[in-house]
Amino acid sequence: MNRTTTLQHEADVAAPAAGRRSPMRRLLDSRGFVAVRSFAIFIGLWYLMMLWANPLQLPSPFRVVDALAGLAASGELFRHALLTTSRLAIALVVATALAVPLGFLMGLNRKADALIDPVVELLRPISGIAWIPLGIFIFGVGDTLPVFIMMYVAFFPLLLNTVSGVRHVDQRLVAAARTMGVSRWAMLRQVIVPAALPTMMVGFRLAFAGAWAAVIAAELIGAPSGLGFAIEWYRQLLMSPKVFGFIVMIGIVGYLCDLGLRALQRWLTPWAEGTGLA
Amino acid sequence: MTTTTGSTASANGSRWNAVLYATLLPAILVLAWQAWAMTLPADTRAPSPARAVAAFVNLVASGELILATAQSLGRVLAGFAFALLAGVGLGVLMGSSRRIRDNLDPIVESFRPIAPMAILPIAILWFGTGTAASLSIVTYAAFFPMLLNTIHGVSRVDRKLVLAAMTMGVPRLRILTKVVVPGALPGVLLGSRLAMGVAWTAIIAAELAVGAKTGAGGTSGGIGQMMFVFFAYSIDLNGIVVCMIVVGVVALLIDRLFRVAEYWLMPWRQ
Numbered sequence: 001m002n003r004t005t006t007l008q009h010e011a012d013v014a015a016p017a018a019g020r021r022s023p024m025r026r027l028l029d030s031r032g033f034v035a036v037r038s039f040a041i042f043i044g045l046w047y048l049m050m051l052w053a054n055p056l057q058l059p060s061p062f063r064v065v066d067a068l069a070g071l072a073a074s075g076e077l078f079r080h081a082l083l084t085t086s087r088l089a090i091a092l093v094v095a096t097a098l099a100v101p102l103g104f105l106m107g108l109n110r111k112a113d114a115l116i117d118p119v120v121e122l123l124r125p126i127s128g129i130a131w132i133p134l135g136i137f138i139f140g141v142g143d144t145l146p147v148f149i150m151m152y153v154a155f156f157p158l159l160l161n162t163v164s165g166v167r168h169v170d171q172r173l174v175a176a177a178r179t180m181g182v183s184r185w186a187m188l189r190q191v192i193v194p195a196a197l198p199t200m201m202v203g204f205r206l207a208f209a210g211a212w213a214a215v216i217a218a219e220l221i222g223a224p225s226g227l228g229f230a231i232e233w234y235r236q237l238l239m240s241p242k243v244f245g246f247i248v249m250i251g252i253v254g255y256l257c258d259l260g261l262r263a264l265q266r267w268l269t270p271w272a273e274g275t276g277l278a
Numbered sequence: 279m280t281t282t283t284g285s286t287a288s289a290n291g292s293r294w295n296a297v298l299y300a301t302l303l304p305a306i307l308v309l310a311w312q313a314w315a316m317t318l319p320a321d322t323r324a325p326s327p328a329r330a331v332a333a334f335v336n337l338v339a340s341g342e343l344i345l346a347t348a349q350s351l352g353r354v355l356a357g358f359a360f361a362l363l364a365g366v367g368l369g370v371l372m373g374s375s376r377r378i379r380d381n382l383d384p385i386v387e388s389f390r391p392i393a394p395m396a397i398l399p400i401a402i403l404w405f406g407t408g409t410a411a412s413l414s415i416v417t418y419a420a421f422f423p424m425l426l427n428t429i430h431g432v433s434r435v436d437r438k439l440v441l442a443a444m445t446m447g448v449p450r451l452r453i454l455t456k457v458v459v460p461g462a463l464p465g466v467l468l469g470s471r472l473a474m475g476v477a478w479t480a481i482i483a484a485e486l487a488v489g490a491k492t493g494a495g496g497t498s499g500g501i502g503q504m505m506f507v508f509f510a511y512s513i514d515l516n517g518i519v520v521c522m523i524v525v526g527v528v529a530l531l532i533d534r535l536f537r538v539a540e541y542w543l544m545p546w547r548q
Contacts, residue, residue, distance in 0.1 A: 035384035042385055057403050111299075118300040119307065125533070126526035127479040132486060133509035133518050134325075217395040217483040228395065232487075235399035243403075247396050254391030 059241040067241035068248060076230075080246070081253050084215060084226040087143065088257070091150035091211060092204075099155050100200070103162025104188075107196070113163070120159065128153035128214045136222045146218040146226065153214045154207035161203025165196030198272030201265045208261055212254050227253070325515040330523075333516035342504070347524060350485065350500040353409060354477045357416030361424050361473055364417075366466055369428025374458055379429070386425065394419035394480045398487055412484035412500070419480035420473035427472065431465015432458055464544060471536035478529050501525065 027033060043061050050060045059067075071077035106113040128149045139145045169192050177191045219228025227250050234242040265272070308327050315326030337343035372379040394415050401411040435458050443453045459466075485502025501521055508517040 031380070034380050038381050038384045039388075057400075114296065114299040115303050119303050122304055122526075125529040126522050127482060127529065129479055129483040129486065130505070130522045130525040132483075133505050134515065134522065136509065137323075137515060137518075212391070213393040213395065213479075216393040217487065220395055220398065221487055231396060231399045235402060240403065243399050247392060247400070250396045251388060251392040254393070255388070258391060 056238055056240055059244060063241040064244040064248065067239075068245040071242060071245055077245070077249055080225060080227050080230045081249055084146075084219065084228070085253060085257070087146050087226065088150060088208075088211060088215060091147045091215075092154055092207065094147075095151045095154035095158055095207060095211075096204070098151075099158035100162050103159045103200075104166055104192075106159075107163045107166025108192075120156070124156045128210070129217050132218055132221050135218075141222050141224060143223070145222045146215050146228075149218040150211035150215050153210040157206035157210060158200070158203045161199050161206070162196065165199030165203075166192060168199070169195040194271070198269045201269055201272070205258070205261050205265065208257060212257065216250065323513060323515055325519045329516045330519045333514065334520045334523075337517065337520060343501075343520070343524065346499060346501045346504045347528065350478075350481050350502065351528070353413055353500065354416055354474070354481050357413050357481070358420050358470075358474055358477050360413075360417040361420035361477070362470065365421050365424025365469065365473070366428050369425045369466075369469075370432055370454060370459060370462070372425075373429040373432025373462065374454060386422075390422055394476075395483050395487065398484060401484075402488065407488050411488055412481060412502075415484040416477045416480050420477040423472035423476055424466075424469045427465045427469025428462060429465075431462035431469070434465065435461035464540075467536070467540050467543060471533065471540070474532050474536060475529065478525075478532055482525055 046058075046061050050058050068077070102116070106116055131149060131152060132145070135145045135148055139148060173191050173195065174187070177187050182190070215226070216228040216231075219226035220232045223229050227246055231243050231246045231250070234240075234246065312327045315322070315324055315329075318324055334343075368382070372382055397415055397418050398411070401414045405411040405414060439457050439461065440453060443457050448456070481500065482502040482505075485500040486506050488503070501524060505518055505521045508514040508521070
C-alpha cells in the first residue's frame with residue numbers, strides 16, 4: 001500500500017528534520033519496537049480487565065501462556081494443529097485438482113463455460129458452513145466432513161480466478177505465439193499457464209482464507225479432533241486458559257500458512273511482482 | 279412471434295439458445311437427483327427435489343421459515359451496523375494518521391487470522407447462548423473487511439484535494455468529514471459488501487454452533503438454529519435443503535443489493 005498518500009505525509013513534509021534522528025530515536029520508531037510496544041499495551045489492558053472480570057470468562061494472560069506451554073509440552077497442541085493443517089492441505093489439493101482443469105476448460109471453451117457456469121453460480125452463494133448439517137448426514141462425524149467443507153469453500157475462488165486468468169491472457173501474446181506456429185500444447189504450457197498463474201495464485205490465497213474460516217466451524221460442530229474441536233472441548237470443561245491458548249494457536253497457524261502462501265506465490269510467479277496481483 | 283425481422287429473430291434465437299444452455303445442466307442435475315431419490319425405499323430420509331419443494335411450501339405456510347430468516351437478517355444487520363461504526367471510525371483514523379496505523383497494525387494483523395468461529399467459545403462464555411453471542415461473532419467477522427477496505431479507501435484519497443483544503447485553511451476535522459470520507463467511499467462500499475457477505479455466513483455458523491453446542495435447540499431462533507433443529511431433533515433432510523437454498527438466495531440478494539447501491543452512490547465509477 002502506498003503510504004505516501006496518507007495525510008500524515010503532509011506533516012512529514014512540513015518537518016524536514018525527521019531525516020536526522022538519533023539512533024535511540026530510530027530504534028524507538030522502528031517497526032519491531034512499535035509492534036512490541038503495542039502488544040505490551042494490549043496485554044496490559046487485558047491484565048487490567050482480568051482483575052475486574054470473572055477469571056472463567058477472561059483468564060490472566062500469564063495463565064494462558066502457561067496453558068499454551070503445558071499443551072505444547074504434552075504434544076496436544078501440535079497434534080490438533082497438525083490434524084487441522086493436514087485436512088486443510090488435502091482439501092486444497094483436491095479442490096485444486098478439480099477446479100484448475102475445469103477452470104481451463106471453461107476459460108478456453110465458450111460452450112463449456114455457458115453450460116457449467118450456471119451450476120457454479122447456483123451453488124456458489126450457498127456458503128460452505130450451510131453444508132455442515134447435510135454433510136454430517138452424508139459423511140458422519142470425522143475427518144471427511146471438514147475436508148469436504150473446506151474443499152467446497154476453496155473450489156469457487158480457485159475456479160473463478162482460473163477462468164478469469166485464462167480468459168484475460170494478453171491476446172497479443174497468443175497471436176504472436178500462433179504466428180510463430182506454436183503447437184496447441186506448447187501454447188498452453190508456455191503462454192497461457194504463465195499468464196494465468198498470478199491470478200490463479202490470488203485465487204489460491206482466497207481459497208485458503210475461506211477454507212481456514214470454515215474449517216474451525218466444521219471441526220467445532222462435526223469432528224472429534226482438530227483445533228476447532230479443541231477450543232469447544234475445553235470450553236465445555238470450563239478450562240478457559242486452554243480455550244484462549246488454542247485460539248492463539250489458531251491465529252498463529254493461520255498467520256504462518258498465509259506467510260507460506262505468500263512465499264510460494266513469490267517463488268512460483270516472480271513475474272507478477274508489482275502488477276497488483278502479488 | 280414469427281413475424282419479426284430477420285435480425286431480431288436470430289437475436290431471439292440466440293437468446294433462447296442461451297437460456298436453454300443455462301438451464302440444461304441444472305435441470306439434468308435436479309432430474310438425476312429426483313430419479314436417484316425415487317429408486318430409494320418410500321420411507322427414506324434422503325432429500326429429493328419434490329419433497330424439498332413440499333417442505334418449502336409447508337415451512338412458508340406455517341410462517342416458520344420467514345420468521346427464522348427475518349431473525350437471522352436482523353442479527354446480521356445489527357452486527358453489520360456495529361462493524362460499520364467501528365470499522366469506518368477506526369479505518370479513517372488508521373488511514374489518515376501514519377502514527378495510529380503503525381501502532382494498531384500489529385494488533386489488527388494478529389487478530390485477523392483468527393477465524394470468527396474460533397471466537398464462539400469465548401462468546402458463549404461471555405454472553406451465554408442467546409442473541410448476544412451470535413451478534414458478537416457477526417460483528418467480529420464483519421469488522422475486518424470493513425476496517426481494511428476503509429483504510430485502503432482513505433489511503434487512496436487524492437492528495438491534491440487534501441492539500442487544496444489545507445491551503446484554504448480548512449480545519450483537520452472538516453477535511454476528514456468533507457474530503458477524506460467522501461473520497462474513501464468506494465473503499466467503504468466495497469468493504470460493506472464483503473462484510474455483509476461474511477456476516478451472513480457467520481450468522482449461519484454461529485446459530486448452528488450455538489444450537490449444536492448447547493443442545494437447547496430453538497432458544498434463540500434464526501435460520502441456522504432451524505437447520506440445527508432439523509438436523510438434531512426432527513431429522514428432516516428436506517428441511518435442511520430448503521434452509522440451504524434460502525441461505526444461498528439471501529446471500530445472492532445481499533450481494534446484488536450492495537452492487538446496485540455501489541452503482542447508484544458512485545455513478546462516476548461506471
